Amino acid sequence: MIVRPHEIPVQQVHALLLGAVSPRPIAFVSSMDKEGRVNLSPFSFFNVFSANPPILIFSPARKGRDGTVKDTFLNVTEIPEAVINVVNFSIVHQASLASAEYPRGINEFEKAGLTAVPSKVVRPPRVAESPVNLECRINQVIELGKSGGAGNLVICEVLLMHIKDEILGEDGKIDPFKADAVARMGGDWYCRANGAALFRLPQPGNRLGIGFDQLPEAIRNSKILTGNDLARLAGAEAVPAKVQGRTFSAETAKHLKAKELLEKGEVEKAWEALAD
Numbered sequence: 001m002i003v004r005p006h007e008i009p010v011q012q013v014h015a016l017l018l019g020a021v022s023p024r025p026i027a028f029v030s031s032m033d034k035e036g037r038v039n040l041s042p043f044s045f046f047n048v049f050s051a052n053p054p055i056l057i058f059s060p061a062r063k064g065r066d067g068t069v070k071d072t073f074l075n076v077t078e079i080p081e082a083v084i085n086v087v088n089f090s091i092v093h094q095a096s097l098a099s100a101e102y103p104r105g106i107n108e109f110e111k112a113g114l115t116a117v118p119s120k121v122v123r124p125p126r127v128a129e130s131p132v133n134l135e136c137r138i139n140q141v142i143e144l145g146k147s148g149g150a151g152n153l154v155i156c157e158v159l160l161m162h163i164k165d166e167i168l169g170e171d172g173k174i175d176p177f178k179a180d181a182v183a184r185m186g187g188d189w190y191c192r193a194n195g196a197a198l199f200r201l202p203q204p205g206n207r208l209g210i211g212f213d214q215l216p217e218a219i220r221n222s223k224i225l226t227g228n229d230l231a232r233l234a235g236a237e238a239v240p241a242k243v244q245g246r247t248f249s250a251e252t253a254k255h256l257k258a259k260e261l262l263e264k265g266e267v268e269k270a271w272e273a274l275a276d
């Protein structure tokens with residue numbers, strides 16, 4: 001299907017974009033109004049955009065129904081500070097509960113049964129149950145429009161990071177199995193980044209693979225090997241020495257064997273299995 005977003009209702013554009021751009025991480029944002037009243041809401045229009053300076057952006061959009069703005073938007077324009085609390089599986093239902101449209105001034109920490117702990121460098125408190133809290137200054141708010149569905153980019157600079165020791169691996173980095181992060185998909189779907197959903201993929205870095213164009217024809221036109229399989233073979237910096245100068249087979253059995261080896265990460269052996 002081909003979709004021209006300017007020709008269909010905003011609601012449909014919204015649903016398609018959310019289904020297409022997923023999974024999205026969730027910023028659980030604590031903010032405060034000028035009277036000191038605390039707010040806590042989740043936003044999945046969110047990501048990290050820079051490490052130097054450390055910048056995150058989230059977007060509390062204007063409501064589709066009537067184009068009015070959300071409490072979080074009003075708060076960050078009054079007090080340009082926020083804490084972005086990471087949502088993991090153990091608090092995802094509480095984050096969802098906090099997304100209900102409670103009137104301005106209602107403290108969603110209380111509604112969602114979460115513990116507010118004073119922050120160190122900003123006024124809004126942080127969520128004790130969150131594995132990571134990022135205390136931020138709001139550098140800029142960019143309004144993208146005035147109608148329903150218009151986003152508002154809240155550009156946050158991270159001033160202080162709190163990371164629970166329990167999610168760190170022995171190398172001092174965040175261990176994704178311990179972090180147990182969740183993300184938002186389209187509709188009411190979420191995804192949990194744990195177990196079989198996690199996999200590693202070695203980075204090419206400055207290693208230049210030979211590329212698909214240099215794969216021998218019998219391999220490139222395989223009926224068995226998928227694009228992902230071929231990418232692993234094409235990621236080799238050269239045809240492995242053992243099979244250089246050899247011809248390669250289109251034989252099904254050999255391609256099946258190579259596929260099995262590639263799934264185990266044995267790229268060189270896969271090349272060997274494909275040689276005549």
Ligand SMILES: Cc1cc2nc3c(=O)[nH]c(=O)nc-3n(C[C@H](O)[C@H](O)[C@H](O)COP(=O)(O)O)c2cc1C
Pocket residue numbers: 026039040041042043044045046059060061062069070071072073095096098099100101102184
């Ligand atoms: C997981 C999740 C992600 C959400 N992401 C967004 C978002 O990116 N932008 C947005 O405007 N609303 C988003 N919402 C809805 C807001 O959380 C909801 O409108 C909330 O009432 C806003 O609160 P506030 O008015 O107190 O700021 C999301 C809701 C959930 C449960």
